[in-house]
Amino acid sequence: MTGTTTPQREYIVEYVDGPLAGTDDRRILSGGRIEPRIAAFAAVQGLESTFWYVAGEQQTLDGEKRVKYYFDRSDSDPVQPVRETE
Numbered sequence: 001m002t003g004t005t006t007p008q009r010e011y012i013v014e015y016v017d018g019p020l021a022g023t024d025d026r027r028i029l030s031g032g033r034i035e036p037r038i039a040a041f042a043a044v045q046g047l048e049s050t051f052w053y054v055a056g057e058q059q060t061l062d063g064e065k066r067v068k069y070y071f072d073r074s075d076s077d078p079v080q081p082v083r084e085t086e
Helices: none
Strands: 010-015 024-028 037-044 047-061 064-071
Touching: none
Parallel strands: 010 064
Antiparallel strands: 010 024, 037 047, 047 064
């Protein structure tokens, strides 16, 4: 094996807050860079919703780039809390 390293082609998105808090995802680097703003799609109460997240802190852990993304409520679809019925 040689000492050559392969450039990273993807990174891990860590959703810090918002509807996807505590989950993660893999994304492809665009031109070798992370996306400063990403859209995530999820079904909420049976409806497809779009959530926007903005990049924050970055780190490399175990050879993988990890980026924390923060929820941008102003541009995202509204999220209504689920009310418990009696």
